[in-house]
Amino acid sequence: MEPPANSTNNHTSAEDPWEITDKIRLRRFLCYGSEGDIFTAKGESHVSVDNAEALLSLLQEEEGGAEVVEEIRRFVQKGLAVRLGPTFFALALCSQHSKLNTRKAAFKALKDICSDPAHLFAVIQYKKELRERMECGIWGRALRKAVSDWYNKQDAMALAATVTRCRQREGWSHKDLLRLSHTKPSTEAVALISKYVTKGWTEVQAYYADKENSDEVVKVLSYLEAVEKVKHSCDETVVINLIEEHKLEMEQLLTENLKSKQVWRSLLKDxxxxxxxxxxxxxxxxxxxxxxxxxxxxxxxxxxxxxxxxxxxxxxxxxxxxxxxxxxxxxxxxxxxxxxxxxxxxxxxxxxxxxxxIFTRTEADTHVLVFSERAVVPCPLSPQMTLAEVTAELVKNPSGNTDSSLPITWAMENGKGVDVFIILTNNPLWTCTTSPVESLKKYRQTTGASSKLVFCGLTSYGHAFTDTGDRGLLNVSGFDLGALTVIRNFSQDLI
Structure with a gap:
């Protein structure tokens, strides 16, 4: 597979271009929550200081904090993180670090990284969990300002929608955050939303009833009124009209409303x-x-x-x-x-x-091989094939055990230049004729190619190699959408 032109080359060591540096370990941690070379599909997303050694090490460097925060921002905004938990943990850790510049960078990035209330609640919860270990408080002036900015710098209508759609997570609510951050609303519309969250709809109605309100406040009032009406109405026609007029979502509806076919038909439209x-x-x-x-x-x-x-x-x-x-x-x-x-x-x-x-439809030059009777056989797949045709082609050859070294040997014998070997199998590992790690090293030396190897056990939770110290080797245990993201990141030299 040919890596894209804009991929980042992270060969930081002149002596050993395949050294696994702290920066690579950090990126793997941000991607899937582990610094090692094994990604497990549907693995645990909750992390702790114990499996973030590289993160802690980098934060001790002179400009390490700012660089770590930028990596967190990049992995979240560019969709490089398979699980967001590790990124929120890393941001929380940076925000409570002993270095002032690291804390400043973390708080400044909070709004960019936490685009959803659930993200914000997760960071606050991680800060709470870190408090005792790091012997520091949570609600200092910097966090109060960062949380206040999170609310104040959003579009008013978007904020009204988000605080009514996701009211609480991780044991935290918007009411908690607005109270603990001492948020001073920057606009009338944000003040209205803050009052609604902390005081309730009845007090909002009474306060704004006789006031001359701006157009923005009127729009937010109308939206919040719709949210309140739909929370208390069992009239199907009323609920449907409110959904369609105000683009309400299912999280804002009563469970009783969701028993109606017509209500669901209205929700499905948007x-x-x-x-x-x-x-x-x-x-x-x-x-x-x-x-x-x-x-x-x-x-x-x-x-x-x-x-x-x-x-x-x-x-x-x-x-x-x-x-x-x-x-x-x-x-x-x-x-x-x-x-x-x-x-x-x-x-x-x-x-x-x-x-x-993915794969053959993405890459212009891809060789597909199948394991068959202790050998690998080229499989003529093309981008024009349907899934049924691909399946039929794959099962034509008798299946065979998985010898991970065979694709590398085939490439060497046939003079093929390969950037990434990706082995997909649902079979247990067969005893290899040659170590796949040694085969890869030999292939690199012979061809001069900077080749990598991914071993993906589709259904098993084993792995082909461990603790090699080679950045060009990756194990994937199980297969899901996250596995594809990990393989893509690995192929593009991002992790």
Whole structure:
């Protein structure tokens, strides 16, 4: 696989270009919560100081704090982090460090990194957990200012939506944060939202009833009134009108409202695509999405829309998972049950190929091999193939055990220049004729290529190599969308 032109070369050591530096360990920690070379799908996202040695080491350097905060910002904003927990932990740690410049950098970046209230609550909780170990307080002047800025520097309507959609997480609420930060609202609209959060709707109504309000305040009042009405209304027509007029979301509705098919049909119109994919089965089981209905037709058009897919940044693997879950016809533990809708399945298939951006469809020069009878055999796949055609081609050869050194040997014997060897298998490791690590080193020496090796056990939780100290080796245990992100980051020399 050819790395992109703008990839970062992190060969920091003239003596050993494959040395795993503290910066690489930090990036791996920010990506998937571990400094090691093993990524485990669906692993634990909660982290602690005990597995952040590189982070602590870098923070001791002269300009280490600012550089660490910039790495955190980059991994969050560019979607490089598989799990966000480690990034929030790292930011919390920086914000409580002994160096003033590190703390300043962390607080300055808080709003950029914590784009959602759940992110902010997570950072505050990590700060609380770190307090005893680091023997420091939480609510100093710097944090109070950073939290105040988080509220004050947002668009008023966006803030009104976010505080009513995500009211509390991690044991913290907006009321807690506004009170503890001593936030002084910067605008009338933010003052209104703050009063609503801390005092409640009744007091807001009384306070603003006889005032001459600005247009922005009027808009926020109208929105909050809609949120309050929908919280107390069981009238289906009223709820639907409020949803459509104010673009309300399901998190703002009563559980009782979500029993209505018409309410769900209204919610689906503006629901983010990634959320839609998660509830297709439920909506089919509840007869919200019926064969031939206008709601179903409209939804299928959205799923097939290339521009919508691109805007929502829907990965093809997410669509593939949604398709397989929908085909299954039942949810977790068998409930609910549904008959998969053919038009929805066709729309999902169309969306999958529309957004297909991985491996052979991404790379102009890719060799696909299959393990077969203690050898590897070229498999003629092309970007034009359908998933069914790819599957049929892959099973033509008798399956064989996984000897991780064979693809490297094949490349050397056939004079192929390879940037990244990616081995995907659901078989246990077979005793290799040659160590894959030694095979890779020999290949590098012979060809002069800066080649890497990824071993991905699709269903097993083993690994091909351990503690090699070679930055060009990566183990992936299990497979999910996060695994694809990790492999991409690794291939592009980011971790």
């Amino acid at each position: 629901m983010p695509l990634h959320s839609v994919l998660k509830i297709l089965g439920r909506m089919t089981a509840n007869k919200v999405l019926e064969p031939g209905s206008s709601t179903t037709q409209s939804l299928c058009e959205r799923i097939r829309d290339e521009a919508a897919l691109k805007k929502a940044k829907i990965h093809p693997f997410s669509i593939l998972l949604a398709t397989e879950n929908y085909k299954r016809g039942h949810g977790y533990m068998g409930k609910p049950k549904w008959e998969p809708n053919k038009s929805i399945l066709k729309a999902l298939e169309s969306a999958f190929y529309c957004s297909f951006m």
